[in-house]
Amino acid sequence: MMGTQVELAAKRLFDKDALNVKNIKFFPGTSRDTSAEEVAEQINKSLSQLEAGDFESVEID
Amino acid sequence: MAFKELYKYCQTLNPKVSTKDIKRKAIEITGAKNVREIVQGLDVTKIRGYFLSHDNRDSSIVKIYGCNVIVLARDMNDCWKRFVLTKELMHLFDKADVQTNTEVVFKDLLSEFEAPSPANQSLQFKSEIAGFWMAIACLCPEESRLDFIDQFGKGHIDHYGIALKLKIPEQYVRQLFRRDYKDIIDVLLS
Numbered sequence: 470m471m472g473t474q475v476e477l478a479a480k481r482l483f484d485k486d487a488l489n490v491k492n493i494k495f496f497p498g499t500s501r502d503t504s505a506e507e508v509a510e511q512i513n514k515s516l517s518q519l520e521a522g523d524f525e526s527v528e529i530d
Numbered sequence: 531m532a533f534k535e536l537y538k539y540c541q542t543l544n545p546k547v548s549t550k551d552i553k554r555k556a557i558e559i560t561g562a563k564n565v566r567e568i569v570q571g572l573d574v575t576k577i578r579g580y581f582l583s584h585d586n587r588d589s590s591i592v593k594i595y596g597c598n599v600i601v602l603a604r605d606m607n608d609c610w611k612r613f614v615l616t617k618e619l620m621h622l623f624d625k626a627d628v629q630t631n632t633e634v635v636f637k638d639l640l641s642e643f644e645a646p647s648p649a650n651q652s653l654q655f656k657s658e659i660a661g662f663w664m665a666i667a668c669l670c671p672e673e674s675r676l677d678f679i680d681q682f683g684k685g686h687i688d689h690y691g692i693a694l695k696l697k698i699p700e701q702y703v704r705q706l707f708r709r710d711y712k713d714i715i716d717v718l719l720s
Contacts, residue, residue, distance in 0.1 A: 475637060475640060479633040479636055479637060482584075482633075483632060483636065487589075488586055489585065489586040490582060490584040490630075490631065491584055491585060492581070492582075492624055492629035492630055492631055493581065493636065494580060494581045494630060494658055495577055495579075495643065495658070496614045496618065497578065497643055498577045498578055499575045499578075500575040503576045503644075505644050509640065511576050512580065514572075515580075515601055516591075519568070519595065519599070519601075520590050520591060522594055524568045524569075524570060526566065527567050527602075529549050529602070529612055529615050530548050
């Protein structure tokens with residue numbers, strides 16, 4: 470049984486009437502002790518910021 | 531395999547390999563719609579970045595950013611941003627069976643990052659690993675890699691110096707010296 474943040478992220482990403490995501494992949498952080506809940510929490514915060522148009526667009530070279 | 535075409539293209543480049551060039555070529559080869567790079571205040575101890583591909587036209591995210599978004603943690607230096615961006619760009623090459631496209635495989639993938647299984651690695655997790663090595667192969671053309679190994683053997687350069695020339699995280703330079711490096715690349719190209 471996954472926790473609240475994982476469940477929330479899963480719904481936001483994959484519900485047909487939500488984002489209906491085709492693919493999501495991750496690059497892990499510096500801490501090996503990071504839990505699925507903590508990663509999902511970051512995704513949820515990030516999605517909220519994206520939806521709110523709160524972003525900094527860059528072009529890395 | 532489509533990645534082979536990108537790999538061949540990258541062999542014609544010299545360090546530092548431009549991530550703009552990699553991105554442009556990857557989009558050209560895969561026929562993907564444009565990819566938008568976003569920098570956000572992600573907690574870099576938990577996640578350095580992620581790739582998101584979706585096509586819900588009613589979504590505000592699609593309207594603002596398009597169908598493919600790569601989010602990068604702001605608290606990374608340029609070498610890390612280049613590497614994470616390149617690794618995530620490699621997921622444009624993901625075939626349908628390795629895509630994380632359901633709740634079930636998403637949860638499985640999160641669990642595998644928490645504690646990888648020695649028994650049944652998912653195709654999605656294997657694709658994360660492949661993306662890492664594809665990024666290394668793109669950012670360090672083989673001719674340059676062999677030259678660095680030669681220079682290192684002669685004591686003319688150290689890992690830090692190589693990292694500066696490639697503009698990649700220093701900790702990954704060690705991977706260029708692995709005995710099984712060519713085997714890994716051969717798997718990616720097969």
